[in-house]
Amino acid sequence: MFFLKLAWRNIWRNKRRTLITTFSIVLAVVLSSFTRSMQLGTYDQMIQNSAGMYTGYLQVHQKGYWDKPTLDNSFAFSDSLLDTIASVDHVTHVIPRLRSYALAAGQKKSRAAMIIGFDPQAEQSLSNPKKYLVDGTYITTDSSRSVLVTEGLANYLNLAVGDSLVLLGQGYHGISAADVYPIQGIVKYGIQEMNRAMVFLPIGKAQHFFGTFGRLTAAAITLDDAHAVNDVQKEIQSKLDGPYEVMTWRQLMPELVQAIEADSGSGMIILLVLYIVVGFGIMGTVLMMTAERQYELGVMVSIGTSRFRLGSMLLLELILLALLGIILGSIGSLPLVWYFHLNPIHFTGEAALAMRQYGMDPVLPFSTDPAIIWGQAMIILGLTAVVSIYPMWHAHKLNPIKAMRD
């Protein structure tokens, strides 16, 4: 207790020294939080670009659909099912979809296309064909007989707005499906695979076409908090009784998860280097702090303070400084990452062009998850603990006569 008091007083005895040491710790927290927020922000952007563009954060299917995605594995969708899902916390939208393949044909040519039965209202919160419309108009009513096609398909089939599109395929339990639809609009997605061959058909018409009345292949779910995805999955799973599978984007897009994991490895190496550098920064100030107090420490040893207690006192001082530093550093990091979250770094020139082409905003976003800052603060605290070995060792080795003579 006495040494705690002494340590506390020592800290405030020389404010400038305290300030400099604390600053080096604050700096360590801020810089590592900045770097980590940038790294994780990029992953959030990747997830947002995939999950938020088409897949959704969660999808509900008939059990077995994901292994064998055919219409025969579709499920009956009712308002009560919709309400059950929508009532779960964090769920913002439930987007019904009926997806299958059919041959799309124009006058001369044909190509296999992905047919998406969609709800024109609900879909605006996910793949949002309205936003990517480059010609024609959006379908506003579910009862419309018209379709939207992607630019890639329209070009290939040589079709424009107002032309007829023939769809030919296989429906529920193998019945044959064929019909003609007028094209009302053309959409163009940045991601080439999405732009290649897709046809958007109002869901009622799609169910009629495939003979899957009242059935869906998937209900995609958007969330207001991406981090709640596992809890939401569990809750939906427990609320739905019946042969359903509820899958998160992690299960739906394992490649994205792998991409992030692969990149995260090199991200950790980068952080490690940063820790070494800021660690040296802290080490430098602590070293100087100890050297500056040679005389004082020498006096204490010679009047009979045990070296262990002296070491403990120095350790306590450093821990107090470290706590002060990480608290100030965490507080200081918050506005910094928020600033870069709201005003992300913009790519310019060719980089911006490449990103737009890829369907991404040309910015480097920052994550504002407070857990990042908290985690970095803890790591820096650990780092300071490692550095504090030095003053303790110094107290142990100190030669009082030499120390006082200097």
Place this chain on the structure above:
Amino acid sequence: MLILKLGWKNIWRNPIRSGVVIGAVLIGTWAGIFIMAFSTGMTKQYIKDQLDTYVGHIQIHDPQYLQENSPQYSIAHPDSLIHQLESESFVTKITAHSEVQGLAMSSANTFGVSITGIDTAQEKKISTVYTDIKQGNYLKSKVRNPVIVGQELAEKLDLRLHSKLVLNFQDVHNEISAGAFRVVGIFTTSNSTFDEQNVFVIKKDLDRLLDQQGLVDELVLRVDNLKKAPTYAKVLQQKYPNLKVQSWSDIAPELRYADISMDYMMYIFMGVLILALTLGIINTMLMAVMERTKELGMLMAVGMNRSRVFGMILIETFYLIFVAVPIGLLLAWGTVTFTAHTGIDLSAFSKGLAAYGLSTMIHPELSGIYYLNISFMMGIAAILAAIYPAWKALKLKPVEAIRKL
């Protein structure tokens, strides 16, 4: 001159302090450069792997083919064109494809695919798909109408080795044509979309079904330097205005994005690192000035003028940094050169990498301009780091300084 000598002696008077500053700058420089080289090497490897699998460096088509995607819009007089291209100094390898969009039908399901007719001997020189065959073999003409498919497609269509696969498409006269093929191999590349949407057959088989032998819809080129491919593509485009010449950066913008964003991230990280170093040095030097309050006060009291004190602290910081940076650079260059030669094997702890399509063997590399940029940035940081503590020393009042303690 005296100041230079005094500063030099001062930094070795307290070797631990100097050691910490030199150590920080040295490790910062070394690790920063090494990480840049490592990341550059990793991105390059990734791009190279992807290009070697399915894009190639440069692709040449008839402009109408790209719009209509029909095999009849083929390249006119392909043999003489290939001959001319082979004489270009930068072109290392060429392969010719016939290609058509069609439906792949098995007894279980139907799926839209891109069907590419290849010459196996030529193709192996450009595309590494033959190394990605996980079941069965690469195309061989021993079997009648062989086809290789991706794992993803095989699952969708419930295909196994030796399964029958019917390919259905329109020939060069826009007539419906179909052929029964036999699955001889199943490949798994790093790109599952590619595996889902592409099947490969022997060019002669496809040309027969398309009703035009020797049909060339696509030429894929490999050049001596993939970074220069966009420039080479422009050169070729001017020579052959009737054809459409595209480099990989036009065909696969996502790879260009990976390339460019990598550069950005690295410079930002280097900025953060140098900021950390600079402030670390400032802090240490400030503490050093404080520790030496008595000594500096004494120097002033015996008549050393302020500009000399300022100069001395400045010189001391410079010494520390200019000892550390060159050693750091040299060490970094040595490490990068060494690991570029031997490669760094990440296979032990990176299952994810292989699955993602990244080679587990990384060869770090960094062009000279980066070393120059980093030295320049470190130089500026050194000046900034030196000024503040020296200015603080200037502010000391000699009488108070000596009285302390």
